[in-house]
Amino acid sequence: MTRICEGRVVIVTGAGRGIGREHALEFARQGAKVVVNDLGTGRDGGGRSGAPALAVVEEIQALGGYAVANCDDVADWDGAARLVKMAVSAYGRLDVLVNNAGFLRDRMLVSMTEHEWDEVIRVHLKGHFLPLRHAAAHWRERSKAGERVEARVINTSSGAGLLGSVGQGNYSAAKGGIATLTQVAAAELARYGVTVNAIAPAARTRMTEEVFAGEMARPDTGFDPMDPANVAPLVAWLGSTESGHVTGRVFEVEGGRISLATGWAHGPGVDRGARWDAAEVGEAVSRLMAEAPDPEPVYGASGGPGGPGAE
Structure with a gap:
């Protein structure tokens, strides 16, 4: 059987449970050497334990694969740096970064606290940026040394980040930021042989078990x-050398369905050729709205779909 990630070195953050665990196991089955990162926190983000990461490492080793555990905080500058250094120290290099770690602090905007906002933005958005930043420096150094780099980054957005989700303003903002960060990183890192894509998965995890409680086999x-x-087969393929022609994309994945998300684009416009009079703007906006398609409804809004999936 062909193993599409044979010999590649992969970091998966938040890999102790749920979608991240499945990523780590699938990469191992596809021949990769895996750094299993997880803080081992509770569902609410509290506490720490190395047990979840170590359990996944043991599963991979039982399969005959190679893995090491890492319990650094990916939203901490030094922690993210140590994570990348661990991959290089253990296996000589890094080829793939899968940013997956996260948790929820759901609340309506009128009730959300500053701490609930800050924590979700920190773990999801900053927790994507910092490992990406340190991995990118590693790949740039290799590229400038004359090495042919075939590196991959797979970020984790969400349907909430693409369409919004009622009661998840912090999470939606973080995941929307991850989608656009993916596009920027794809443009900036292409010169170093790095592709950057994102997924918006829907699956049953600790974060979504109530949403998908009724969905059974x-x-x-x-x-x-x-x-x-x-979700894992798509991510493993995006982490392989076969995916080098794909970058700056966001894929929605649920069950057996993979779809390519299309984001903001320039729509209909009107140019007056001079400064607008405020009294005339309303008529112009009405014409533009009549020409443009209706936006997709926000998750959980009246007439909209149910809650989105998450890692």
Whole structure:
């Protein structure tokens, strides 16, 4: 059987449970050497334990694969630096970074505290930037030394980041930021042989178990559309050398379905050729709205879809 990530060195953050764990296991099955990063916190982000990361390492080793555990905080500058250094120290280099770590602090905006906002932005958005920043420096150094780099970054956005989600203003803002960070990083890092893509997964995890509690395996086929393992094959392929022509993209993945998300784009416009009179703006906006398609509804809004998936 062809193993599409044979010999590649992969970091997966938040890999102790859920979608991240499935990423780590799938990369190992595809021949990669894996750095399993997880703080081992509770569902609410409290506490720390090395047990979840070590358990995944043991699973990979039982499969005959190679893995090491890392319990650094990816939203801390020095912690993210140590994570990248661990991969290089253990296996000689880094080829793939999968940013997946995160948690929720759901609240309506009128009730959300500053701490709940800051913590979610820190863990998701800063927790994507810092490992990416240190990994990018590693790849730039290798590229400038004349090495042919075929590196991959796979970020984790969400349907909430693409469309918004009622009661998840902090999470939606962080995940939307991750989607645009992905596009910027793809443009900036291409010169060093790095592709950067993102996924917006829907699956059953600690963060979404209540949302998808009623989604079970289909009795006729046994296929569970909310199994987090469904997400991993796409991520493993994006981490392989086969995906070098794909960058700056966001993929939605749920069950057996993969779709390519399309984001903001320039729509219809009107140019007056001079400064607008405020009284005339309303008519112009009405014409533009009549020409443009209706926006996708926000998750959880009246008439909108249910809650989005998360890692």
